[in-house]
Amino acid sequence: MNTLEAIHRRRSIRRFRPDPVPEELLTKILEAARRAPSGTNAQPWKFVVVRSPERREALAEAAYGQAMFHQAPVIVVALGDRKVYKRRMRRAKELIDVGAIDAEVIEKLGNVYRNRATQTLEPDQAIMANCMIAVDHLILAATDLGLGTCWVRFMKVEEIAAALGLPEEVFPIVMIPLGYADEDPPSRPRYPLDEVAFAEDLDHPWPAEVTEDGA
Numbered sequence: 322m323n324t325l326e327a328i329h330r331r332r333s334i335r336r337f338r339p340d341p342v343p344e345e346l347l348t349k350i351l352e353a354a355r356r357a358p359s360g361t362n363a364q365p366w367k368f369v370v371v372r373s374p375e376r377r378e379a380l381a382e383a384a385y386g387q388a389m390f391h392q393a394p395v396i397v398v399a400l401g402d403r404k405v406y407k408r409r410m411r412r413a414k415e416l417i418d419v420g421a422i423d424a425e426v427i428e429k430l431g432n433v434y435r436n437r438a439t440q441t442l443e444p445d446q447a448i449m450a451n452c453m454i455a456v457d458h459l460i461l462a463a464t465d466l467g468l469g470t471c472w473v474r475f476m477k478v479e480e481i482a483a484a485l486g487l488p489e490e491v492f493p494i495v496m497i498p499l500g501y502a503d504e505d506p507p508s509r510p511r512y513p514l515d516e517v518a519f520a521e522d523l524d525h526p527w528p529a530e531v532t533e534d535g536a
């Protein structure tokens with residue numbers, strides 16, 4: 322399956338078979354998440370793979386009892402890490418060292434970061450934005466490997482933190498029930514392309530027609 326196929330085949334799966342997911346597949350999808358890009362290469366994320374029935378039960382409670390939590394054999398919890406995010410200028414300097422980005426750009430970036438007034442995002446928002454990219458990598462990799470997933474944000478953050486014994490600087494961002502799908506749903510509604518994509522400005526809807534499978 323190529324990337325476009327995975328994008329078009331992915332669905333939110335809410336019915337799972339109980340079959341366990343081989344460890345090597347889990348490693349592959351975690352590795353896909355690790356490979357995700359992030360601002361200044363900060364990588365402010367952690368992923369906890371939960372398989373024990375007791376912890377899954379606690380996470381189901383934290384997700385307001387959403388039924389898929391009682392079926393999926395694996396729940397991946399994506400976490401943001403404020404301590405790791407604070408090290409982002411160190412990561413940025415590494416980018417200079419490996420020749421990926423000009424020192425001049427990183428210097429300007431540092432000046433903007435140091436001045437609260439010119440920061441575009443609060444730290445937790447930036448952590449979340451970066452973490453979401455990694456989660457999308459994880460989900461598309463799982464799709465490629467024949468696994469079903471669902472993004473879950475309808476959740477009680479404090480309960481998840483308690484269930485996983487998280488330190489203060491680490492906070493839950495999204496949960497991903499994961500396993501072999503027990504349903505094959507059609508694609509869900511989307512706004513048409515010409516309502517979401519534009520040429521040059523919002524007065525010119527994008528003209529191209531794209532079929533459901535992206536061909």
Ligand SMILES: Cc1cc2nc3c(=O)[nH]c(=O)nc-3n(C[C@H](O)[C@H](O)[C@H](O)COP(=O)(O)O)c2cc1C
Nearest residue numbers: 331332333334335387471472473474475476508509
């Ligand atoms: C950030 C985010 C949070 C979501 N939270 C939930 C959730 O708590 N429960 C749920 O059943 N689906 C959740 N979804 C799945 C959406 O309902 C789903 O992506 C949307 O309806 C489109 O369907 P599709 O994913 O099958 O294309 C979430 C999706 C995203 C991206």
